[in-house]
Amino acid sequence: MSHPDRFLLAGVMGWPIMHSRSPKLHGYWLDHYGLAGAYVPLAIKAEGLEAALRALPALGFAGCNLTIPHKEAALRIVDEASPLARRIGAVNCIVVRADGSLEGRNYDAFGFTESLRERAPDLRFDAGPAVVIGAGGASRAILAGLMDEGVPEIRLINRSPARAQALAAEFGAPVRAVPWEAKAQALEGAAILVNTTSQGMVGEAPLDLALDALPVSALVVDIVYAPLETPLLAAARARGNRVVDGLGMLLHQARPAFEAWFGIDPKVTPELRALIEATL
Ligand code: ATR
Numbered sequence: 001m002s003h004p005d006r007f008l009l010a011g012v013m014g015w016p017i018m019h020s021r022s023p024k025l026h027g028y029w030l031d032h033y034g035l036a037g038a039y040v041p042l043a044i045k046a047e048g049l050e051a052a053l054r055a056l057p058a059l060g061f062a063g064c065n066l067t068i069p070h071k072e073a074a075l076r077i078v079d080e081a082s083p084l085a086r087r088i089g090a091v092n093c094i095v096v097r098a099d100g101s102l103e104g105r106n107y108d109a110f111g112f113t114e115s116l117r118e119r120a121p122d123l124r125f126d127a128g129p130a131v132v133i134g135a136g137g138a139s140r141a142i143l144a145g146l147m148d149e150g151v152p153e154i155r156l157i158n159r160s161p162a163r164a165q166a167l168a169a170e171f172g173a174p175v176r177a178v179p180w181e182a183k184a185q186a187l188e189g190a191a192i193l194v195n196t197t198s199q200g201m202v203g204e205a206p207l208d209l210a211l212d213a214l215p216v217s218a219l220v221v222d223i224v225y226a227p228l229e230t231p232l233l234a235a236a237r238a239r240g241n242r243v244v245d246g247l248g249m250l251l252h253q254a255r256p257a258f259e260a261w262f263g264i265d266p267k268v269t270p271e272l273r274a275l276i277e278a279t280l
Pocket of ligand 1: 133134135136137138139158159160163196197198199
């Protein structure tokens with residue numbers, strides 16, 4: 001490359017941060033598209049978030065991603081947040097505008113629905129009810145994504161029932177809370193099942209859910225990507241369900257962020273997936 005007039009900069013703020021795969025992912029694209037730039041891990045504690053975000057324009061950053069524990073706090077700091085980020089209650093991507101102000105966006109819902117599209121191109125979101133397990137931050141993004149795709153009914157199930165009820169009340173129809181005790185029966189007639197909890201992750205117990213009532217035509221999705229095949233996905237695959245692992249959501253949420261910062265809509269390729277899979 002011959003003397004670009006600007007070195008492109010972006011990164012991810014979190015604490016801890018060294019486990020993040022985002023630098024490898026965006027670094028791959030910068031290289032692949034021949035851009036002079038870097039995407040760096042930024043170890044920022046909660047109390048340092050505001051100062052770190054406000055420093056982005058002065059440092060010449062195009063923006064940054066946010067991960068644990070900053071996604072909710074960033075919503076209160078940015079100068080403007082997209083309606084979707086406000087609805088989800090979290091920001092996972094910040095764009096530095098020309099005047100130095102900070103715009104908060106959320107691409108987690110996009111990453112989720114695009115990863116389903118990639119793995120199940122014939123999926124019709126309006127084909128039937130979805131069952132969503134978990135009512136934390138990840139669940140909020142997934143509920144928004146499923147609602148916006150036209151899923152006709154969303155059965156929300158959480159270990160702590162009050163949290164599912166509050167979330168169902170906040171999002172409104174088609175989301176409704178179903179008691180934890182009724183989770184196995186709630187799978188009846190479902191077209192999509194999504195685990196948004198950390199159950200099944202390395203070091204955690206498997207999600208405690210009997211799949212007998214789930215139609216074999218249903219798509220089973222886990223947002224956990226370490227391991228790639230959780231006990232839930234293994235059980236679903238064994239009985240004939242199509243499954244989608246959590247890596248696609250990570251890969252696809254990065255696309256619109258990269259485009260917003262650097263002007264190129266990058267592709268999620270088998271080569272990129274293999275590169276990130278090798279780090280799991
Ligand atoms: P995130 O932002 O990643 O979604 P979170 O807000 O901490 O994380 O939410 C974690 C989700 O996993 C919650 O729905 C949580 O259920 P509770 O609201 O009852 O805590 C769920 N979860 C965590 N450990 C669980 C377990 N052992 N069994 C069932 N659900 C669990």
